Amino acid sequence: MFKKMVVLVLLLVVGAMVFAGGNSEDTVVEEKDTSQKIVIWTNLTADAQAVVLRKQFTEVAQEMDVDFEMVTISFGDMYTKLATAVESGTVPDIMHTNFSGTAYLYSQDMLSPMDDVIADLGKDDFIASYLHVLNAEGKTWGLPDWALHTSVWYRKDLFEKYDIDIPTDWDEFMAAAEKLTIDNDGDGKTDIYGFPVALNATHVAAQTFYEFLYSAGVTTVDPETGEYTFGSQKETAEEVLDYMMELYHNVSPKSSIEWAWSEYRNALVEGTVAMTLDMGAVILMSQSNNPEMLENLGCFDLPGPDGHKAASFGSGYAFVASNSGDSDQIKLKKEFLTRLYTKERAAERALSRPMFAFPSLYSAVATYRDDPKVALFGEQIDTITDAFENNNWYWYGMENGLSQLSSQIESTTFFGETLQSVALGMESTEDAIEYIDQQLQEQVALIQ
């Protein structure tokens, strides 16, 4: 009997909840009808970013007297959500997404070109290479917000202690990493590893691999013509993979095949690796988890195999507007976006992830540099901004501007699976590159 009562009570509670739920839904709907509403999606990668975005959206919405709804989409399931949205026709008005997401939406004919907004804001104020990535068919399909750049982040103190110079080619890099693989207390367990080869199958393996590939001059498609080129560069790709595997076997913790961003960043910040590839997010992590480590951290670009670095791996975020609605609605979206591009706001957004995000406006870069959060890293900022302005940098599959190939690479795991197989000795480098080539060709065929 008692149990029956318990069940009944539970049931009532549940019923009450449903009732309450129904009610609150209604009130939300009512609110929505008062004025024009802009739906904005943003990929949530860090809470700090979402806070700043919400604040700026609120301000701009007030200035324009419109309503907005901000929906955060975790990066991990971005493509699922985008596909769902596209399929059901509930695409947002504005989306804040990375360059691959932009490419995906562009490939679905969902976007409105941004050249007019860029012209209004002053095309010269935008860093040119940012605009280039978002280009297709002679138009720019997104407003670049900020970009990120892959460098080798390293422990300056350890380099000094072991008397190591910044490596200028792959042999030197290997030698440095070997020197930095250290057993401090002589108990046979390595305490510090030189360089982790992070190969988590979701996103990370492909990112690691591409930084090495680009350094050695291998690209998926030709940067000039957009022709598929990976297939004709398989030999170089094999050498690159062999080199990565040598790093993995000699200077990397064995578990790094499963490492994603948080693991390798944490390892550098906590002092268990001496170098790692990263996009500068180690800084924020160090500031919050281990501030003492901060002054020991520096960065340099991964060198090319024999000194010459062909290109590096990078990406960024952009604001895009959907092409849904009449011309008034599109105008409204564009006005909303224009207002987000004051130099203060652009800098503030980039600063919500210091050293990870670099603003796309020259005018904002100045404000960015003055901020105390990044002022410490003047030297690093020089290195990175220089790379953005003067060197080639690509995002996988986007060597020739916007391409859906990048989102296909990003949402699949065949890179990770294959690279891990090689690391574990289950597959030869040759087979692995062959398989990657086959998969890439399949993807290329799919998007044509």
Next chain:
Amino acid sequence: MKTNIIKHIRDDFWFYIMVLITVMFVGFPLLWMALSSLKPSVELFKMPPQIFPKNPTLLWYKNTFSNSTVVRYFFNSFLVASSTMIIDMVIATLGAYSLARFSYRGRRFIMMTVLSAYCLPPIMLMIPLYRIIAALGLNSSYLGVIIGHVTFTFPFSVWLLIPFFQKVPKEMEEAAIVDGATSLKIFSAIMLPLCVPGILSTGIMAFILSWNEYLLSSVLIISDTMKTLTVGLANYISSTEIDWGAIMALGTATTLPIVIMFSAIQKYFVEGLTAGAVKG
């Protein structure tokens, strides 16, 4: 006599050892989750790990629940699971009653379909269901998720409920007919009250299954504000920074209500399942 006692004690000893091992195996993951959620960072990341927290803290819970999105996840899970439960109970009660106490053409076929549907895993339904719900314009709405959940819970509910209706003696029904009761009256005045425990426990079971469901929810829900707990919790790990203390706290908070609910209905669940699933 003496040897008998020794044998008895020896048997008991081994019995309790086995029980202890089993309990440890079963309890370890849950206990470890709860204990981890009470440890401050310093202790969480200490090697070798300590079993019990030295300075237990509720900090992770405080942090987790001061986040309005997390509170929203709870609300969403509740909304989806309770709606699933109610829809399930209505359809399944009617269906199970009909299947248990009537004979008509096609009954056997329906029964087989229900049972097959019970075996049908969510991954097989995922693609078509996703497309159907999208075509109905219901994706990224609570209703879409609820339909998804009802789809995979209600065959199980029907199956659990059938034995409860079968158990009601025929004589009661016949006596009521003699008294001139209509069939609807018999259903509402005799069958339903007798089967209330079964119906409620089946409903709660549907609630639990829906609360725990991950795959369909993760595919059908777009916005963060509509995510259910399982989807929100899973995203904690795939995000770029992993906060183990908070994850363990949220995991514990997700699991606990379900375990309590289940304890309340276990007796009836066991009854329904052992009668329905296998005989002989």
Next chain:
Amino acid sequence: MERARLMGHKRDYHTQRQLLGIIFIIPTVLFLLVFVIYPVIYNVILSFTDARLMKPDFSFIAFDNYKKLFSNMRFLKYVKNTLIWTFFSVIGQLLLGLSIALLINKKKSGTGLRSFLLIPYVVPAVALALVTKWVTNGDYGIVSWWLNSLGLLEYRQSPLAVPGSAMAVLIIVNIWRSYPFPMLIYWATLKGIDKELYDAANVDGAGTFQTFWNITLPHLKNTTIVLAILRIVWTATYFDLIWLITGGGPAGTTTHLPIMIYQASFGTFQTGYASSISVVLGLFLFICVVFYVKKTIANDR
């Protein structure tokens, strides 16, 4: 007179009652048609098309998806993974379920213990997956630490990053999660065995093992067959746990067909191709399901 009236009422009642039974089954039938039968058929149809996730229109391409699937270099590997995962999970949970059922059947006061042992049945897979990731974390996981102390695992390595052991972890976790169902069913079956049989055996001087072999096991045969079929179907298609713990890694050593389906539909957005994988998986399991359904319905109602 009175009797005739009653008979008339009874006849009315029967027509009326028949109608009620049919009305009551309508919601179930509708739901089954729209959300179970139609999806299954739709799935088969999709597998012969080039449907993509975000495109509403598609065209028929006959067996191209199937050809592509069978020419995929990794398909056999994933089938093998599926078989390993299913085989060991099912054997494990049946054995554990049976052992525990025998254990709690021994004592009369087993109800409290039984309640406790049923808990894993309702623990959310997501919570379980997260705990698993936490205890097997390379740096701070307690299980990794234990394994390292025993010399079974390298320092700061995670068992999830080692092929073979990743699958082993998954299978153990899956057994943990799913033994309660077989336990319950075995327990009910054991309760149903006539006590007199054991008494008779005792009188004949049969040992514990002998009674188990000669009396208990034969009674469990049918239960075991039905349970095994049901669990094979559920395990082979179970997605959540593997997806959340290893995502199919390392190096695809824990990728089974459901993960492959998911990746095809939400990784490369090839709905048609994904459907063809699920049809292939479904065909195998369909045979199991038919067998199970026939056996259950024939036995019971």
